[in-house]
Amino acid sequence: MTTIFKKVAIVGTGAMGRGIAQMAVQAGSQVQLFDAQAGAADQARQALHEQWQKLAEKGRLSADQVSAYTAQLAISADLTELSNCDLVIEAIVEKLDIKQQLFGQLEAIVSPQTVLASNTSSLSITAIAASLQHPERLAGYHFFNPVPLMKVVEVIAGLATAPEVCQRLTDYTRQMGHTPVRATDTPGFIVNHAGRGYGTEALRIVSEGVTDFQTIDAILRDQVGFKLGPFELFDLTGLDVSQPVMESIYHQYYEEPRYRPSVIAAQRLAAGQLGRKTKHGFYRYEAGQAIKAPESAVPVVQDMPPVWVSSRATRRAELYQLLKDLGAQIETGAAPSSQALCLVAPLGFDVTTLAIVERLDPSRTVGIDLLIDDKTTRRRVLATNPATREDMRDAAHALFARDGKAVSMIRDSGGFVTQRVIANIVNIACDICQQGICSPEDLELAVTLGLAYPMGPLAMGNAYGPDNLLEVLFNLYTVYGDPRYRPSPWLRRRGAIGLSLLHREN
Numbered sequence: 001m002t003t004i005f006k007k008v009a010i011v012g013t014g015a016m017g018r019g020i021a022q023m024a025v026q027a028g029s030q031v032q033l034f035d036a037q038a039g040a041a042d043q044a045r046q047a048l049h050e051q052w053q054k055l056a057e058k059g060r061l062s063a064d065q066v067s068a069y070t071a072q073l074a075i076s077a078d079l080t081e082l083s084n085c086d087l088v089i090e091a092i093v094e095k096l097d098i099k100q101q102l103f104g105q106l107e108a109i110v111s112p113q114t115v116l117a118s119n120t121s122s123l124s125i126t127a128i129a130a131s132l133q134h135p136e137r138l139a140g141y142h143f144f145n146p147v148p149l150m151k152v153v154e155v156i157a158g159l160a161t162a163p164e165v166c167q168r169l170t171d172y173t174r175q176m177g178h179t180p181v182r183a184t185d186t187p188g189f190i191v192n193h194a195g196r197g198y199g200t201e202a203l204r205i206v207s208e209g210v211t212d213f214q215t216i217d218a219i220l221r222d223q224v225g226f227k228l229g230p231f232e233l234f235d236l237t238g239l240d241v242s243q244p245v246m247e248s249i250y251h252q253y254y255e256e257p258r259y260r261p262s263v264i265a266a267q268r269l270a271a272g273q274l275g276r277k278t279k280h281g282f283y284r285y286e287a288g289q290a291i292k293a294p295e296s297a298v299p300v301v302q303d304m305p306p307v308w309v310s311s312r313a314t315r316r317a318e319l320y321q322l323l324k325d326l327g328a329q330i331e332t333g334a335a336p337s338s339q340a341l342c343l344v345a346p347l348g349f350d351v352t353t354l355a356i357v358e359r360l361d362p363s364r365t366v367g368i369d370l371l372i373d374d375k376t377t378r379r380r381v382l383a384t385n386p387a388t389r390e391d392m393r394d395a396a397h398a399l400f401a402r403d404g405k406a407v408s409m410i411r412d413s414g415g416f417v418t419q420r421v422i423a424n425i426v427n428i429a430c431d432i433c434q435q436g437i438c439s440p441e442d443l444e445l446a447v448t449l450g451l452a453y454p455m456g457p458l459a460m461g462n463a464y465g466p467d468n469l470l471e472v473l474f475n476l477y478t479v480y481g482d483p484r485y486r487p488s489p490w491l492r493r494r495g496a497i498g499l500s501l502l503h504r505e506n
Helices: 015-026 040-057 063-071 096-107 125-129 163-175 196-207 213-224 230-237 239-252 263-270 316-325 351-357 390-400 418-434 440-450 457-464 466-480 489-497
Strands: 007-011 030-034 073-075 087-090 115-118 138-142 152-157 179-184 284-286 289-291 307-309 341-344 365-368 379-383 406-410
Touching (some): 007 015, 015 040, 030 040, 040 063, 063 073, 115 163, 138 163, 152 163, 196 239, 196 263, 196 418, 213 230, 213 379, 230 239, 307 316, 341 390, 365 390, 379 390, 390 406, 418 440, 440 457, 457 466, 466 489
Parallel strands (some): 007 030, 007 087, 087 115, 115 138, 307 341, 341 365, 379 406
Antiparallel strands (some): 284 289, 365 379
16 A cells, blocks of 8 residues: 655654654654754654564564664754655644744745644644645644554644645544544644533532542542543643643633633642642552542441432432332322431432422432433432431431442532533533534544543433433523533534434534
8 A cells, every 4th residue: 555645754753753753654654753852853763663672572563564664764953854755744842833933944845745734732723824825735633642542633624724635634544543533623623622521520510519539530430431530530641731721722712611721720730739740639649559538438327217209300210219129118208208318319400409499308308310320330429418417418328328339429519420521521522513623423533532431422412311411501500500501502402302412414
């Protein structure tokens, strides 16, 4: 197979540049490395040689392949030596003026047919290309770290980018063995844009005093199936990376409430508590392992009260069956007795609101999150309200832990934890589709490969019910009055008429 770009230059040989160079060589290209820092390109070449040797030791490459790959790498001491390249990929510092200056220099050096590409993660491709005489030759080409393992690449068209440029980059990505996704030029492109709902909503939940970092991580791992909770992910990525991206996207979207950052993360960044790299972030680390508190012990309750279930409870029949399986004494009257533990299961509303609306005794009322089928989760989440008595809280905890499943007790919150986070993830994804930033199919690919979510955000919305998530958002908006929770038209229309969130209009 003929290599689409025979000669490729990588400008900037840090972790990203090295990774891109590795994939370009393995795709059959001759690669020239350039870095303005003295010795950096030589170090990158040596590091890549060592990486290929390690792969050979594992039996994944032959000695001949290692030699051939290393021979395909060359060092350029000056930008003028890149004049014969078919493609130049920039992977330097995330500063617009510096990138513009670099591409201006390159345009005067390379041939008119050379494709220029920026690995920027958050800057506007249109703005980077604006000062070029031929902006149609420049596109965004966003890889993720570590490049060999992260199999998705965003191909971004600026306003002036020629369609054939994006097509060639798309085809070249496939030659590398990666998956290309196409995006228009918008802040955060696809992956960093779609990822806004996970961490920012978790930070907001903490800021309300609903629960702590560790509990939120446990809930989202055990109820939804995320590999890492949002605070574990922040610590892995490093707040020196995550917080600037949160702020950049927020400001580029003119303070759109859906992307609002949190002072909690800003404070930790200012304090140098960046995560694993500093051994202190949202968790403390010893020998590379997070130090976590043990789960709260299940209370011992001698006299379990009877249980009454709200007629408005989500999954009411399933909740009754669960209570039977747990051996609860269930009241079935129209109203609870004066001794009963009152259970509500809201979507989006908080426990306090339902206790008032249903004229229940708040001191005996506890909420349970049943957005997700209890049979498919490894954790139950219960919420008290400010008036819930300690004995009723303990009774609810003990009852729902009878079969050994983990139980998290949190304070009152519209939408608990899972409902809020999932609704925000899905809502932002729906608005990405509504804006035409990318196709629904590319969105699903980008998020599953780039963020390692248990499923794509639109598939997640379909799994938990677009109508349910629409109700969650409407009710969150009622509870908080924050436009952050206004539903996207894509979700509102499809949820209202029962269509899949992956459905595209004719």
